[in-house]
Amino acid sequence: MQTSASKRGVLPGFGLTMGYSVLYLSLVVLIPLSALLLNSTGLTWEKFWDVATDPRVLASYKISFLTAAAAGLIDTVLGLLLAWVLVRYDFPGKRLFDAIIDLPFALPTAVAGVSLTAIYSQNGWIGSLFEPLGIRLAFSPIGITLALMFIGIPFVVRTVQPVLQDLDAEVEEAAATLGASRFRTFRSVVLPELLPPLLTGFALAFSRGIGEYGSVVFISGNMPMKTEIAPLLIMSKLEQFDYAGATAVALLLLLISFILMLLINSLQRRVRKAAR
């Protein structure tokens, strides 16, 4: 006890906060999620394997992960730009700008799906521009990616923004005084500091994208093997009252995203240590 306490430092409240966090986490997340694991009536290994290796299920995983990763990456770049401009510059309408970024959270995902489809379908504002080029935006993986970008962008902006706000301008100024070019300052002083929140933002946008259902079903077209996402397959299995199958798909999805996020989180930690 003594040694562990001293190793943990002098700050108080570890027991209290840790105990509460773990308890609350268990009550709200872990116990219900374990129900998914344990309550899978009729889910044998065989059945699990059957479901997991079904070509249609595999295809849906591929689509879900690829589109979520693409959306996460694009969001990371665009989100950095938005956060940068918000923190570093003053311009008219900035407050409104700032407020609008959160609105994708507040819009029910189904509404987002319907309006995004309206924009990107072949007779929509943007979709009609691409139609002559033979590029189909809605009802294709591009459409899914666009929907996931909309859902995920606030995550990146809102994780980068506070850190950027906290970031010391003086370090940059020192670098600049020492003759570093603006780009170099950004690359070697600012970016290392921003890498951890950027990774977090990516991880959040990405993982949110994997599970997203409401907005995607409208724009994806749901063609099996082509644009069918994994959460839709879960729904379709539930519709057959096939709880075991639905659980199998959900479990695998959960497991893969958990591992991916664990990787991203430890990567983020390593980056942070390296930056110090």
Next chain:
Amino acid sequence: MSKRLKKGVLIGLALTMAAVLAACGSDTEAKNGAKNDGGKKSVELLNVSYDPTRELYEKYNEAFAAYWEKEKGQKVTIKQSHGGSGKQGRAVIDGLEADVVTLALGYDIDAIKETGLIAEDWQQKYELNSSPYTSTIVFLVRKGNPKGIKDWNDLIKDGVEVITPNPQTSGGARWNYLAAWGYALHQNNNDEAKAQEFVKELFQHVPVLDSGARGATTTFVERGLGDVLLAWENEAWLSVKELGPDKFDIIYPSESILAEPPVAVVDKNVDKHGTREVAEAYLEYLYSEEGQTIAAENYYRPTLESVKTKFADQFPEIKLFTIDEVFGGWDEAQPKHFNDGGIFSQIYTPK
């Protein structure tokens, strides 16, 4: 350290319990209130239904409440719940305390029956397979029918795009699929292989499989995708009325399926609530002249002769087959066609 950990756990427990109990408490109070006056003067029913029946039941609930008050002097309030048919069925299974269910297909009520909430013979309790009103599957095409679509076999012509929701996620869309199958079967002397071929070809003309009926309608109407929308007759009429009489025509194929959205009393729940009498009367009254008229006004096909003649113009006579005749009921049709590994999913499985 462990002492503090304990403190954290205790505080956490207290906080969470307080919040949940507060929520539970307010809920039970409301429930008890309803129970106390549930005996004599007034009674409450919960009708769990599927999506496009809201207008129908809004009108019908008013009519029934008036009728019941006149008959029994009891006030009845009917609460409505609408959603996808399968989802609603699951909700009742998982504890949504519906007094009556009015769903899109018998399969979903059968699933509730499996858990013992509804008696085995529910489909014999009321006339006509417990389906007071019916519908069928028709084609919605763009005004003037530019592709000249008259019947099912026109759907697989080159260059025709068909919009239908996914039968695996939409209960309503299962009727679409079965209608096409039945037609092909009758065209080919009941040759199952030919029917399968036809349905497969039909779905190759489907560019987008929406997850629900309303999504498919939006794709067809707002996005301008496809040449023909397969829809329930009542929904086709509704979309023409709501979305533009000048934009669409309804085409009746030579034959189609008789869609029977059935109704049932949830026995366990009505016995628990003490609402059996009023719940049974509620469904019974759907067969009355007034109930049938309301159904017809909401574009559902009435089953009572007198009302049928009155609305003859609205519902053209076409050849209709039932699911029992052609498919041997839902018990057979569902696993054979729609479950994973069934004929529908084979269409999309790469060989």
Next chain:
Amino acid sequence: MAGSVPLASTKTSTPRNRSTRSTGAVKWILIGAALLVLIWLIVLPLAVVIIESLKKGLGVYVEAIRDPDAMSALKLTLLVAVVTVPLNTIFGVAAAWAITKFNFRGKQVLVTLIDLPFAVSPVIGGLIYVLVYGAHGWFGPWLQEHDLKVIFALPGIILATLFVTFPFVARELIPLMEDQGQQEEEAAVTLGARGFRIFWKVTLPNIKWGLLYGIILCNARAMGEFGAVSVVSGHIRGETNTLPLHVEILYNEYQFSASFAVASLLLLLALVTLLLKSWFTRKSQHQS
């Protein structure tokens, strides 16, 4: 590890318009690009919502919002937010404190577990509560015996919303507090400050923006959540329908404009919370 970290320098809130700031062309190019992204990615879809909601005229719009079912859905949505946001905020602060101020084994796993609800499909987020509290779930029979309703009633909706908005505050605070290290708090301890006071006087001022962001995001998502709540709500009109569910119902009833009108009401609610934040920001800037 703690010793090797340089002491956090004092924060300055002076306007950043010195020579090193990118000025002139670069600034405006970046702002322009950001605006373009914002308009394309976020404003356009929102514009569709507003345009669609007003397509049939203001009358339909007002009627859709004044509808008693819409009003009861609004009340329910607000109630759910009022319960879930504080609960998740307390958790977020506690978890961030434990994670960033101390070293312990399994930290990575804990952080990832906190993120997990983001990765869980909302449909599953609802389903798990059905598996626990539903009629055939673990506690189902017990609940029925005692005539308690969780699923298809308010508690279920609150639980599902808690789950979906679970990580927001913690997620916002962890990177921020990690960045700030624990020197300031340790200094406070050396100076004799204790327990909660340290948090209140030293930590909170440093994290207040992150905390506020977290709360706002949590709130926005709590009000807008659709998938998970849809599974546990039971969709009883005027009783267990939240605003997003009401939107869906109207949409399914071919009431396109009305459904978008109600959706725009949700946007309005979000804007109100954001304006509150804006007001807070300005007030605190005046003070400092």
